[in-house]
Amino acid sequence: MNKIVQIKNVQKRFGDNIALDNISVDFNEGCIHGLLGHNGAGKTTLIRIIGGIYKQDKGEVEVLGLNPIHDGYELRKNIGVLSENMCMYDRLSIYDNLMFYGKLYNIEKKELKSRIDNYLKMFQISEFKNKLIKDCSTGMKKKTGIIRAIINEPKLLLLDEASNGLDPISKDEFHGLIKELVKIKNISVVLCSHDLGEVTKLCEHITIIKKGNVVYSDSVSSLSSNKESIGIKIDTIQDLFSFKEQIQKELKDNKIDYTKFNRNSIEMEIPSLNDINMVIKVLINYNLNIINVEHKIFDLNKIYLDSHREENAI
Numbered sequence: 001m002n003k004i005v006q007i008k009n010v011q012k013r014f015g016d017n018i019a020l021d022n023i024s025v026d027f028n029e030g031c032i033h034g035l036l037g038h039n040g041a042g043k044t045t046l047i048r049i050i051g052g053i054y055k056q057d058k059g060e061v062e063v064l065g066l067n068p069i070h071d072g073y074e075l076r077k078n079i080g081v082l083s084e085n086m087c088m089y090d091r092l093s094i095y096d097n098l099m100f101y102g103k104l105y106n107i108e109k110k111e112l113k114s115r116i117d118n119y120l121k122m123f124q125i126s127e128f129k130n131k132l133i134k135d136c137s138t139g140m141k142k143k144t145g146i147i148r149a150i151i152n153e154p155k156l157l158l159l160d161e162a163s164n165g166l167d168p169i170s171k172d173e174f175h176g177l178i179k180e181l182v183k184i185k186n187i188s189v190v191l192c193s194h195d196l197g198e199v200t201k202l203c204e205h206i207t208i209i210k211k212g213n214v215v216y217s218d219s220v221s222s223l224s225s226n227k228e229s230i231g232i233k234i235d236t237i238q239d240l241f242s243f244k245e246q247i248q249k250e251l252k253d254n255k256i257d258y259t260k261f262n263r264n265s266i267e268m269e270i271p272s273l274n275d276i277n278m279v280i281k282v283l284i285n286y287n288l289n290i291i292n293v294e295h296k297i298f299d300l301n302k303i304y305l306d307s308h309r310e311e312n313a314i
């Protein structure tokens, strides 16, 4: 698979603050890549280096075979960026905003109009095209923001916490649109998010950054197939916290070290599916009513928490 982004030993400082320490990571073409990490981990800085907005202090960066600093003009023609703050003109309509941004790319007027019309249709906001941005809902603005980010038909789309503020239904729609773009336009995406559900749903490759270093980077398919243990989640009617310590001890005696208790559910890693019966017996012994048993093939929550334990610090 071709590499669309190659980052090698990149460092970026802001004064004494090391935003990126010594990062090396590659992103493949035609995939959605998730970029995760706590607040201040360095995600936006990395996105901005990829987009040619910041220049790294050390290391090498290649995006679409280009050097983002030296080939900035060429690069900007081929990437799209959407961040939480979308920077659109409040007093212009959806349509006029898109025309304005499209003209910046020197897209021929007839072609630009046809692209805008097609995307407005695809995103189901044609009927609102004359609405001023200041009067639009967050969902409408986000859709306009994505159209703006892809109006130049980019090969790479950088989404920095772009779905923030969307209600669950609009978020679902947003995810559908991103998937569709990847499928029909073969766009590669780097998606920065704090929403692990969103990343699990969309991304084929995941990179976790901690204090300016990559602490985790792997494809979801290899994560799922290389797993030595199996994640399960069991829902109960009763409150599990009252039995937490006893259950935890019994499971530990049965070689189940990782357990996460929620009020009405327990998540754990079991060595094999045969161990499910033993776990259920333990719970039933506490007169707990089990209402659901879920097999979690890919548990990003656990991967994220594990990668932020102190012993994994680089």
Ligand SMILES: Nc1ncnc2c1ncn2[C@@H]1O[C@H](COP(=O)(O)OP(=O)(O)OP(=O)(O)O)[C@@H](O)[C@H]1O
Pocket (backbone or CB within 6 Å): 014, 017, 018, 019, 037, 038, 039, 040, 041, 042, 043, 044, 045, 046
């Ligand atoms: N322009 C800047 N000037 C000074 N410091 C900056 C600048 N941009 C980022 N930093 C610092 O670099 C570090 C990494 O910030 P960055 O915004 O990349 O993190 P992030 O992972 O995107 O965080 P969040 O999830 O909160 O958006 C932080 O300590 C931040 O304060």
